[in-house]
Structures are given as C-alpha cells and as structure tokens.
Amino acid sequence: MMDRSRFSLRRCYLFLGLVLGGGLAVTSCGPPDGAAVTEQARAGCEMETQQNIQTNQNMLPGRNCGFCHHSGGQATNSPWTVSGTVFASKDSPCNPGGLAGVVVEVQDDKGVPQDNGTLITNSTGNFWSAARYTTPLLIRVYQPDPANANNPPLKELKMLTPVGGMGGPRVNCADCHSFPGLQGAPGRVYLN
Numbered sequence: 750m751m752d753r754s755r756f757s758l759r760r761c762y763l764f765l766g767l768v769l770g771g772g773l774a775v776t777s778c779g780p781p782d783g784a785a786v787t788e789q790a791r792a793g794c795e796m797e798t799q800q801n802i803q804t805n806q807n808m809l810p811g812r813n814c815g816f817c818h819h820s821g822g823q824a825t826n827s828p829w830t831v832s833g834t835v836f837a838s839k840d841s842p843c844n845p846g847g848l849a850g851v852v853v854e855v856q857d858d859k860g861v862p863q864d865n866g867t868l869i870t871n872s873t874g875n876f877w878s879a880a881r882y883t884t885p886l887l888i889r890v891y892q893p894d895p896a897n898a899n900n901p902p903l904k905e906l907k908m909l910t911p912v913g914g915m916g917g918p919r920v921n922c923a924d925c926h927s928f929p930g931l932q933g934a935p936g937r938v939y940l941n
Contacts, residue, residue: 786812790813793927794811794842795842795844807875810834810847810873810874811843811928815832815919815924830920831853831921832876832877832878832921833876834876835874835876835939836848839936847871847873848870848892852869852893854891856889858886863880887912888912905940922938
C-alpha cells in the first residue's frame with residue numbers, strides 16, 4: 750500500500766511543474782490575443798489600447814516593429830527588414846496619428862530605388878517589408894498627387910544619413926525616429 754502523503758506530494762510537484770512550465774511558455778510567446786509591449790518597443794509612444802495590440806497590419810503604430818519582428822522575437826514568423834510608421838505631424842500621438850497612403854521608397858546609398866523598395870503606408874501609417882535590401886540604405890517618404898501620379902509629390906521627406914551601413918539586415922525606423930529622436934534623428938517620421 751502506498752503512503753498517501755507521498756502520493757499527494759508527487760501530484761503537487763507535477764501540478765506545480767505544469768503550471769510553471771505553462772506559465773513560462775505563455776510569457777515567452779506573448780499573450781494569445783495580441784502583443785506584449787515592453788518599454789523598449791514603445792519608442793516614446795503613449796500606452797497602447799486593446800485595439801492596438803491585436804496582431805494585424807494595424808498594430809502598434811509608432812512602436813519599434815523590429816523589437817518583435819526578428820528571428821527569435823515575439824513575431825519570429827514575420828521577420829522584417831524595413832519597418833516603421835509615418836505620422837501627420839512631428840507631435841502626433843502614436844495611436845491615432847498615422848498617415849495613410851504615403852509612399853516609402855527604399856533606396857541604396859546613392860538614392861537609387863531598390864527592387865521591392867516601394868512600400869505604401871496603411872490606415873495607421875504603418876509600413877514594412879521582408880525583402881532583402883543592399884545596405885546602407887536611404888529612405889524617401891512622399892505623398893503622391895492623387896490627381897496625377899506623374900506630378901511632383903505634394904509633400905516629400907528624404908533621409909540624408911544612410912542607415913544599416915554595417916551590413917545589418919534590418920532597419921527599424923523607430924530605433925532612431927522615436928519621441929524624442931535618438932542618435933541625431935529629429936524625432937518621428939512625419940509629413941505635414
């Protein structure tokens with residue numbers, strides 16, 4: 750006959766192991782209904798809403814996309830090489846401040862557009878790509894004339910300092926273009 754105290758203790762350890770192991774798995778993968786946002790990923794933005802953390806193309810505008818979208822990150826299945834958000838003004842709040850329909854052109858360090866380098870911002874101002882680009886990169890952001898695409902852009906912003914010069918495979922705009930700006934960047938990327 751088995752001692753009941755030893756049997757109960759064994760069940761308790763098994764239960765505790767399952768709870769702790771399951772808890773570690775959940776926290777390492779993020780919540781099942783959205784993203785777990787850390788201070789590093791927040792990039793100077795206000796607190797995200799429940800709608801912002803839902804995992805879709807409109808999630809977390811203005812945050813550091815590459816913090817999760819890399820091999821080994823929360824979004825390891827969607828590693829991006831270029832990502833960011835374009836805002837309507839330099840002090841736009843992140844949650845509602847993105848600008849839709851802006852062209853983000855990925856160029857080489859001489860200003861020549863790269864293959865697969867034309868990205869369009871979505872309804873929250875987000876853009877991203879998993880294409881491979883030759884670094885260092887320059888980025889041109891512009892709002893095309895809706896009446897005639899052959900006309901000069903209505904608004905335009907050109908990056909003057911190449912990024913990714915060390916051959917790095919990823920460029921995350923919010924690494925520098927956060928609020929306030931880092932590494933000499935003037936703050937958020939915006940067109941007004």
